[in-house]
Amino acid sequence: MQYRVLGRTGIVVSRLCFGALTIGPLQTDLSVTEGARIIRRALAAGVNFIDTADLYGTYPHIRQALQGYSGDVVIGTKCYAYTYDDMRKCVERALKLTGRDYIDIFMLHEQESILTIRGHWEAMEYLLEAKDRGIIRAVGISTHHVQGVMDAAAVPEIEVIHSLFNITGIGIRGGTRDDMLRAIGVAAKAGKGIYGMKALGGGNLLKKPEESFDFVMAIPELSSVAVGMSTIAEVDFNTRYFSGQPVSAGIRALVRNKPRRLHIEDWCLGCGQCAERCRAGALTLSGGKAVVDSSLCSLCGYCGSVCPDFCIKVI
Numbered sequence: 008m009q010y011r012v013l014g015r016t017g018i019v020v021s022r023l024c025f026g027a028l029t030i031g032p033l034q035t036d037l038s039v040t041e042g043a044r045i046i047r048r049a050l051a052a053g054v055n056f057i058d059t060a061d062l063y064g065t066y067p068h069i070r071q072a073l074q075g076y077s078g079d080v081v082i083g084t085k086c087y088a089y090t091y092d093d094m095r096k097c098v099e100r101a102l103k104l105t106g107r108d109y110i111d112i113f114m115l116h117e118q119e120s121i122l123t124i125r126g127h128w129e130a131m132e133y134l135l136e137a138k139d140r141g142i143i144r145a146v147g148i149s150t151h152h153v154q155g156v157m158d159a160a161a162v163p164e165i166e167v168i169h170s171l172f173n174i175t176g177i178g179i180r181g182g183t184r185d186d187m188l189r190a191i192g193v194a195a196k197a198g199k200g201i202y203g204m205k206a207l208g209g210g211n212l213l214k215k216p217e218e219s220f221d222f223v224m225a226i227p228e229l230s231s232v233a234v235g236m237s238t239i240a241e242v243d244f245n246t247r248y249f250s251g252q253p254v255s256a257g258i259r260a261l262v263r264n265k266p267r268r269l270h271i272e273d274w275c276l277g278c279g280q281c282a283e284r285c286r287a288g289a290l291t292l293s294g295g296k297a298v299v300d301s302s303l304c305s306l307c308g309y310c311g312s313v314c315p316d317f318c319i320k321v322i
């Protein structure tokens with residue numbers, strides 16, 4: 008496994024980051040014990056970086072995975088809070104549920120531009136205070152937007168940018184893949200630590216994982232890339248590939264043959280909240296039920312977080 012320093016933070020991260028969204032209730036909904044087992048497999052293979060979020064519901068899995076583990080592990084997390092008090096609660100929740108007395112990287116979740124960053128500035132002020140108190144090591148934003156990266160590059164307080172990036176550009180908002188690459192270059196020159204997400208397009212690029220991984224690994228500005236994994240085979244495939252080790256045909260077959268799709272339960276009441284939440288425009292209502300256009304869906308699972316009846320799953 009290779010490691011990089013994340014911008015000017017001094018935080019050293021493995022180039023493969025364990026993306027924890029996939030093991031949690033928004034996606035495969037693994038038990039805490041099974042999720043912890045998957046994480047531990049990745050740690051044993053050299054991964055030292057876990058990306059999660061308040062939304063993902065995976066703090067307990069991470070806590071269990073770290074119990075009795077002696078290596079240093081970097082946790083990056085994020086939440087939607089925009090007030091000082093709500094961010095304080097988010098940070099306290101992360102500390103309590105992960106069982107740690109600090110969080111390495113805390114970010115404003117899903118920022119779009121300087122306008123949303125300004126709109127969350129109270130929350131950022133709490134993060135900066137928490138950093139002064141040693142509860143947080145670095146602050147940042149996550150974004151799917153080219154403008155989000157560009158604007159964050161110019162904000163001195165932002166040290167880390169967690170940006171969507173992949174070979175086809177699927178899911179990138181407000182520009183093309185190459186626009187995002189230019190924005191990442193600008194941010195790196197400004198000293199920001201950058202780590203990618205959705206290298207496999209939320210599952211849409213699973214047919215060509217090597218090409219997709221090679222592409223993001225060749226971008227020097229990306230210190231690390233968060234990849235969602237929910238099976239031992241996926242962990243073995245990804246850790247071996249990122250470490251330059253051969254991947255057996257058996258592991259490849261296990262990963263390749265795992266089918267995935269967005270599943271909407273038939274008890275959907277057609278309230279439309281998921282369609283409003285989906286920023287990709289992949290959900291519409293038809294016949295009183297939500298319907299997904301899989302060509303637009305990145306399998307991010309965010310729509311599942313707003314469904315009052317837990318109808319939506321990535322399976």
Ligand code: SF4
Pocket residue numbers: 269284285286287288289290299303304305306307308309310311
């Ligand atoms: S339909 Fe759901 S999973 Fe698909 S892109 Fe939209 S929010 Fe994400």
Ligand code: SF4
Pocket residue numbers: 271274275276277278279280281282296297313314315316317318319
């Ligand atoms: S939020 Fe849930 S119940 Fe409402 S339309 Fe979407 S899937 Fe159906």
